[in-house]
Amino acid sequence: MSDDNWLAANCQDLLYVPASTRRQAAVNLGARAADEGLTLRELVTGLLDATTAHWNATPVASTDTAVAVHSRAETLLDTARVLLTDAVDGYTRQNRAELDRHDNERATFVNDLLTGRADPGGLAERAHRYGIRLSATHTVLIARAAGLTSGITHRIDAVLASRFGEGNTLTTLRDGDLVCISAGGLRGIAAELAHLLLTELGTGNWQIAVGRTQPGVHGLATSLDEARQTLDYAVRLGFSTPVLNAADLLVFPVLLRDRDAITDLVTTVLGPLTTARGGAAPYLETLTVLFDNQGNHTATARQMHLSVRAITYRLDRIRDLTGYHPGEATQRFTLQTAVLGARLLGWPP
Missing domain, CATH: 3.30.70.100 (Alpha-Beta Plaits)
Structure with a gap:
């Protein structure tokens, strides 16, 4: 039986299921539709078509009043609404369960693949x-x-x-x-x-x-x-x-490979900044922003919301305390490496 014929037959049967078990039958129908790979649109259309066919198959007697016909139509629509809600719920739940199973399998595979612990x-x-x-x-x-x-x-x-x-x-x-x-x-x-x-x-x-x-x-x-x-x-x-x-960041594992060496570099080069008024933090921030801006004092001042004169003062103060100045070509690399090391180590605490 094709998917369309299967769905049509089951949707029509659903309207004749006893009221006590009808809702569960609708949930089961929705779940099976999901398993069969039908779309939600196909499920909804099947139920609506079955409702239309059921109404057309119910003859209107000559003795039926308009009120009776209206009442019968209202009852059928209420039944169809409940069945449609339950069928969609069953479809959604089944799809979610299948998706969760698929996610778990995929996550397990990726974990095994990346850890290499599974059988080759x-x-x-x-x-x-x-x-x-x-x-x-x-x-x-x-x-x-x-x-x-x-x-x-x-x-x-x-x-x-x-x-x-x-x-x-x-x-x-x-x-x-x-x-x-x-x-x-x-x-x-x-x-x-x-x-x-x-x-x-x-x-x-x-x-x-x-x-x-x-x-x-x-x-x-x-x-x-x-x-x-x-x-x-x-x-x-x-x-x-x-x-x-x-x-682009291969230098950082290299820096941390010898932790004792980078710690010694940081404390030796930058340690004197801890004696400055306000501590080392403002000076480390200034150096960080300066290096990020390729040594441009104007851009550094703009980013830090300071004057260029204030930046120059801080750099001179760094030279006075540490003996290093980023404006000196021979000292720039040592100072920048020490600043990167400080950031990696979270120095000062």
Whole structure:
């Protein structure tokens, strides 16, 4: 029996089900329609068509009054309304349950893929289902934002799949972050993801980190770690750029690789600032903004809502206390590295 014939027959039968079990029967009908892959529009149309057919099959006797006909029509419409509500409820619930199951399977697969703890043979079989070739290169992108939901993730996943092709992207929620695995070499994936997040969440509420393209299963885990560390660095360093590339921030893992050395650099170069009136914070902020503006005093003053003279005074004060001045080419790199190290370490406490 075709989908149309199956639905039509069951919708017509529903109107003859005893009133005591009719509502549950409608819920079951909606759930089955979802399982059969019918659209909600097809379910609603089927119930309305069945109601029309039921009315047309009920002859009006010559003895029926207008009031009786009206009452019978009103009863049928009330019944159809209740059945329609319950059938749609059953359809929606079944669809949500199927979606949740699909989400759980996808999240489990991505977790196994990125941690490498699953059986390689089984992982390869599951990867094939999602269009992922474990021997190929992939890039992992992470989007972090307040308000990410499964609904937003579904919409983004659908658009990315449509834009870049089925099997070239896989998007899911993982630990509250949106994780997107993309085939290596896809151009524009970060920009498209940023556009979708902008549409869903507005400006200033999200940030994307892009790991480097890596080969194989272990490369996926590496790319994920790079993207996640990049977002962590962004928080610690106060970077607000919407899209960050791990390849652009490789200096920070290097800095932290020898924590004792960077701590020694920070305390040696910047330590004297703690003796200044008001502490080190205003001077660190001045240096940070100055380096962000490529040493431009006017832009720094404008961003900090200070006069250029005030900026110059602070820089001279830094030189007096530390012996370093960002205007000196030989000292600029040491001073900037120390400032970055201070931000990474959260110094001073």
